[in-house]
Amino acid sequence: MAGIMVIGGGIAGTAAALALHKAGFEVTVYEAHPRTGEDIGAFLTLASNGMRALAQLDAAEPIAELGFPVTRMSVLDEAGAQLAAMPLGEHDHPLTRYRCLRRAELGAALQREVERRGIPIRHGARLAAVTESATEVTATFADGSSATGDLLVGADGLHSAVRSQLDPAASAPAYAGQSVFYGYTTDYPPRGEAPDRITMVRGSGAAFGYLVSPAGETFWFARVPGAPLTARELTGTTPAQWRDRLLPVLRPDRTPTAEIVAATGDRLMATNALHLSPGARWHGGGRTVLIGDAAHAASPATGQGASMALEDAVVLAKALRDADGTAAALECYERHRRPRAEQNMTVSAQLTASRSPERATPSGDDAPPPARDSARPAQRVDEELLRLLDWETELPVGGGPAPQ
Numbered sequence: 320m321a322g323i324m325v326i327g328g329g330i331a332g333t334a335a336a337l338a339l340h341k342a343g344f345e346v347t348v349y350e351a352h353p354r355t356g357e358d359i360g361a362f363l364t365l366a367s368n369g370m371r372a373l374a375q376l377d378a379a380e381p382i383a384e385l386g387f388p389v390t391r392m393s394v395l396d397e398a399g400a401q402l403a404a405m406p407l408g409e410h411d412h413p414l415t416r417y418r419c420l421r422r423a424e425l426g427a428a429l430q431r432e433v434e435r436r437g438i439p440i441r442h443g444a445r446l447a448a449v450t451e452s453a454t455e456v457t458a459t460f461a462d463g464s465s466a467t468g469d470l471l472v473g474a475d476g477l478h479s480a481v482r483s484q485l486d487p488a489a490s491a492p493a494y495a496g497q498s499v500f501y502g503y504t505t506d507y508p509p510r511g512e513a514p515d516r517i518t519m520v521r522g523s524g525a526a527f528g529y530l531v532s533p534a535g536e537t538f539w540f541a542r543v544p545g546a547p548l549t550a551r552e553l554t555g556t557t558p559a560q561w562r563d564r565l566l567p568v569l570r571p572d573r574t575p576t577a578e579i580v581a582a583t584g585d586r587l588m589a590t591n592a593l594h595l596s597p598g599a600r601w602h603g604g605g606r607t608v609l610i611g612d613a614a615h616a617a618s619p620a621t622g623q624g625a626s627m628a629l630e631d632a633v634v635l636a637k638a639l640r641d642a643d644g645t646a647a648a649l650e651c652y653e654r655h656r657r658p659r660a661e662q663n664m665t666v667s668a669q670l671t672a673s674r675s676p677e678r679a680t681p682s683g684d685d686a687p688p689p690a691r692d693s694a695r696p697a698q699r700v701d702e703e704l705l706r707l708l709d710w711e712t713e714l715p716v717g718g719g720p721a722p723q
């Protein structure tokens with residue numbers, strides 16, 4: 320294969336570039352944003368399965384230098400009573416531990432790794448159109464330039480232009496039923512919280528999570544059910560106004576959440592949780608394929624979006640390496656990835672719906688509380704997944720059931 324164009328230099332796109340390059344393909348990444356290093360603010364937890372996928376790309380070590388590890392989780396109810404405490408993920412090894420880090424930090428580190436390996440990345444290249452023929456695919460960018468290759472990988476996120484090109488009737492991302500607030504503060508005096516622990520609070524009005532970094536900075540998020548924030552609210556609300564809006568939701572509970580938010584200054588933001596519906600088309604005429612959020616964006620409740628994107632990258636590259644021809648490879652990639660990615664979408668949507676205060680049963684719910692509130696099936700790093708991700712193991716390219 321002569322050339323693969325990866326559209327989007329975020330988590331999925333950079334990981335795909337690393338994986339495809341490792342598999343011996345010629346790859347170029349096209350990223351819409353200029354190289355600004357701009358920090359969009361949000362943090363994420365990268366789960367053990369995501370770290371496993373990065374290890375297959377020889378990229379776990381640079382990422383493990385960022386942020387801080389998280390090895391335990393505790394769950395509190397609205398009265399501040401501990402419902403559960405448990406180890407999180409594959410905590411025994413430093414390279415498979417959950418990590419908490421800023422999303423922009425992760426993206427920038429992966430872009431650096433792409434550049435370090437000599438893979439071209441063009442910034443300021445916003446895809447506008449895709450044209451496929453029997454022999455090639457052409458990407459046309461908003462600035463009028465174009466590029467041609469054998470395969471185009473759409474890794475351009477939730478609002479994917481590639482997805483719209485592949486299927487003009489594809490559903491747009493929809494509001495998942497919660498707004499998400501994020502913040503960072505160094506002014507919350509920790510109450511003995513260990514730096515490797517995430518605390519999830521099943522509050523009466525919000526699902527809240529927080530971590531205290533080794534440097535004493537508290538990272539927190541709150542997912543609040545209700546009507547979506549309007550475009551005007553999203554652009555015209557100050558951090559102090561967001562804080563004033565969130566505090567009354569948290570104050571009725573006897574947990575540290577209101578105190579943490581009250582101690583947060585300007586580093587506080589809010590967004591709507593959006594997701595796609597399962598069933599979108601992932602590839603078309605044999606020369607365009609979707610990965611990451613472009614294919615299967617889930618609401619944030621399971622905390623698996625980045626890890627799923629990293630898994631996609633490994634499996635797509637292995638499929639192109641091991642299958643007989645591009646069309647067979649894309650079928651193989653989809654067969655192995657769709658059930659797992661869509662299960663994550665479904666679980667995340669269910670968790671999002673069940674976190675509404677009316678339906679939350681914080682004291683009566685004795686099911687094991689999951690991670691990042693959390694979604695089990697997607698987080699299990701089982702033997703089958705390990706084989707699927709393992710770079711040295713050939714991908715089963717024939718028919719038959721795909722692993723969940």
Ligand SMILES: Cc1cc2nc3c(=O)[nH]c(=O)nc-3n(C[C@H](O)[C@H](O)[C@H](O)COP(=O)(O)OP(=O)(O)OC[C@H]3O[C@@H](n4cnc5c(N)ncnc54)[C@H](O)[C@@H]3O)c2cc1C
Nearest residue numbers: 327329330331351363364446475476611612622623624625
């Ligand atoms: C509130 C919130 C909390 C989250 N928390 C977590 C968490 O804790 N753990 C976790 O694993 N995941 C989390 N996620 C999800 C995670 O951030 C995404 O799943 C992940 O970023 C998907 O990676 P991606 O590369 O597919 O998309 P993105 O990271 O969005 O990257 C897409 C890239 O494509 C570029 N692009 C867009 N359009 C074009 C175009 N037309 N042409 C060229 N380039 C383009 C963009 O600039 C961007 O760089 C969260 C998401 C949200 C919204």
